[in-house]
Amino acid sequence: MTSSLVKDYVKLIRPSHWVKNTFVFAPAIFSLKLLNSKELFSNVLAFLFFCAGASAVYVFNDIHDRESDRNHPIKKNRPIATGRISVRSAWILFTFLLLVAVGLSYPMNSYVAAITASYVVMNLFYTLYLKELVVIDVMIIATGFVLRILAGIFATNVHLSNWMLLTTFSISLFIGFAKRRHEIVSLGENASDHRKVLSLYNERFVDEMITVTVATTIIFYSLYTIDPAVVAKFGTANLVYTVPWVIYGLFRYLYIIYVKSEGGDPVEIVIKDWGIISSVLAWFVSVILFLYIK
Known part of the structure; x- marks a missing residue:
């Protein structure tokens, strides 16, 4: 070979x-x-x-x-x-x-x-x-x-808390709709030739879905961090201080979608954009510090 x-x-x-x-x-x-x-x-x-x-x-x-x-x-x-x-x-x-x-x-x-x-x-x-x-x-x-x-x-x-499952589902919806938006914009009139379902979407609808899913992701994750059961389980209420990293990561993704006009491959964004990489690393380090090093 x-x-x-x-x-x-x-x-x-x-x-x-x-x-x-x-x-x-x-x-x-x-x-x-x-x-x-x-x-x-x-x-x-x-x-x-x-x-x-x-x-x-x-x-x-x-x-x-x-x-x-x-x-x-x-x-x-x-x-x-x-x-x-x-x-x-x-x-x-x-x-x-x-x-x-x-x-x-x-x-x-x-x-x-x-x-x-x-x-x-x-x-x-x-x-x-x-x-x-x-x-x-x-x-x-x-x-x-x-x-x-x-x-x-x-x-x-x-x-695992149901709030975390909801957060996962919500942020995945956000990334999925962001990808659909990129396909609609980048492929233009030929979008449906690649993916038939794209003919059923339009930019306005997808933009509304992106807005909703960004908001619900922030809400679900915030509720997870302040859930009394979660606080009692970890013995700390400091997990709420990881919320800003999540917000920044989501807003950075929005910047990539609407200003840089990217978003076709979420994996490429996550592993190549330093803003996203930094927010993920900062979030991860904060979680480890708050939960494992007290």
């Missing part, structure tokens, strides 16, 4: 998008079990299995969308769309990743295996049909992040 072909396979499974699966670690962080070696090991395994499942979904998506991807200014360069990786080879890779994600996770934790399988099945239906349903398409994406949280909950056998 040549180095260029290896790069194509790596591009196909999208390892840069595995950053989304770090949501699996949230329950351990907010249950004071991040430093527990046994729980951390279970979390790492759940993370790896979810990465395999997510990559299987990416491969399936690229197989199914190879024709429409050829009409996209960026996605036309994907390995399957260009023909550098054959459809047959892609199906073999999909099967292997699925076996790793579900088959290997089952002996470790049947609940994690079930959640991973649910994520894969949900996204297969998304690729085949649900992505053509207005609003439902974005809600499916957001549900995927909630499933990541649930995988972390069952991997470490902990409880």
Whole structure:
């Protein structure tokens, strides 16, 4: 296998998008079990299995969308769309990743295996049909992040506040609608050629959804930090001081969407924009200091 072909396979499974699966670690962080070696090991395994499942979904998506991807200014360069990786080879890779994600996770934790399988099945239906349903398409994406949280909950056998689940769902909706906006703006009249559901959206509606989901994310996370049960659990009320980092991160994302006219790939924004990186790091360090170092 040549180095260029290896790069194509790596591009196909999208390892840069595995950053989304770090949501699996949230329950351990907010249950004071991040430093527990046994729980951390279970979390790492759940993370790896979810990465395999997510990559299987990416491969399936690229197989199914190879024709429409050829009409996209960026996605036309994907390995399957260009023909550098054959459809047959892609199906073999999909099967292997699925076996790793579900088959290997089952002996470790049947609940994690079930959640991973649910994520894969949900996204297969998304690729085949649900992505053509207005609003439902974005809600499916957001549900995927909630499933990541649930995988972390069952991997470490902990409880997480419902406020955190709502926060996860809300911020995922925000990112999803931001991506739809970028597609509408960047593709213009050809938007529906790439994704049919885009013909059912318009900028005004998506902008309203972005405004609502930003607001609910801030509200849900703020309510989480001041929830009496959360304060009692951690023995500190200082978690509320992490709210400004969340607000800055969201506002920075809005700046990227409306001023820099970006937002097509949220992963690229998260790993490349220093404003977002700084807010995430500041938030993470603050959480660790307030919860683990008292």
